Amino acid sequence: MTQKQSATQAKQDASYLKALTELLYQLADDDLVVSFRGSEWLGLAPHIEADVAYSSITQNTMGHAVLYYNLLEELDAGAADVLAHERSPEERRNATYLEKRNGEGAYFEEPYYDWALTVVRNYLYEAFKKVKLEAVSNGSYQPLAMVAQKVLMEQTYHLAHWKMWIKQLQGSTEDAQTRIQSRVEEAWNEFQDVLELGSEADAMEEHQLICGEDTLKERWLEEVSATLTVTPTSPLSKKYGSGRNGEHTADLEQALQTLAEVYNSDKEAIW
16 A cells, blocks of 8 residues: 555544544644754754754754655645644644753853753653653554654664663763752653653554553663662652643744744745
C-alpha cells in the first residue's frame, strides 16, 4: 500500500483519523519547540564543539517536525507551513516543559541561559523520544511507522550526545553536580505531560498506533534511571498543566512569535 493509499484509508475512519492526527501533532509540536529552544543557543554553547554538535542536532530535530507536519498535510489537516506557524498556542500539543525559556534575557539582548537546564531537558526528552519512536515504529499507520524508523537513525546520536553531557556533569565539580540536581528536581515537577498522550490516549492504543501511557512511562524511567545519579525527591507532575490539552505558558507565545517572524514577512515565499 502506498503512502497516499494509507492516508486515504485513514481518512475513512473518523475515530482512527482523530487519534492519528492528535499523535502527529504531539510529535511535530514537541520537536518544533525543542528545536527552537536549541536554535537560541547558536554561538552561545560552552565551547565550539558543543556549538557545532547542538546546531546539527537542532537542525535534524526541526527536520523531524517537518516530516510529521507533512504527514498531517497528507491527511488534509492543512498545509505544513500553516500548521507549523499559524496555529494559536491553544491549538498546540507540545508538552509545557519543552517550551520553557533557556534562561533570562533574549538572544539578541544579553542572554543569560542555563546550560544545566538545556542538558537535563534534552537528555530527558531524547530518552522519551526514543521510547515513543520505537513504539510508533511498530504502529498501525505505516507512513508514520516508516518516518519513525528513519528518525530513529538520527535520534540515536542525539540521545548519545546528551547522555554524555549528563554523565560528564554528574561526575564533574560540586557546582556542576548541584546545578544538574536542581534542574532534574525541577524537571520532575514539570515533565509529566511529556509522558502523556492526551485526550486520545485510549483511542491511540485501541487503534494500535502506539502503546499505552503506562508502558511508555515505564520504559522511559528504566532508560533514565540507568543514567541519572540524582534521585528526585518528588513524584512526577505537571506544574504548568497539560500541553497535550492545549494548556501553555507565555514562553510558548514568545517562541511562536519569534519562529514565525520570517514566515510572516512573506507567506507566499518558497524557502
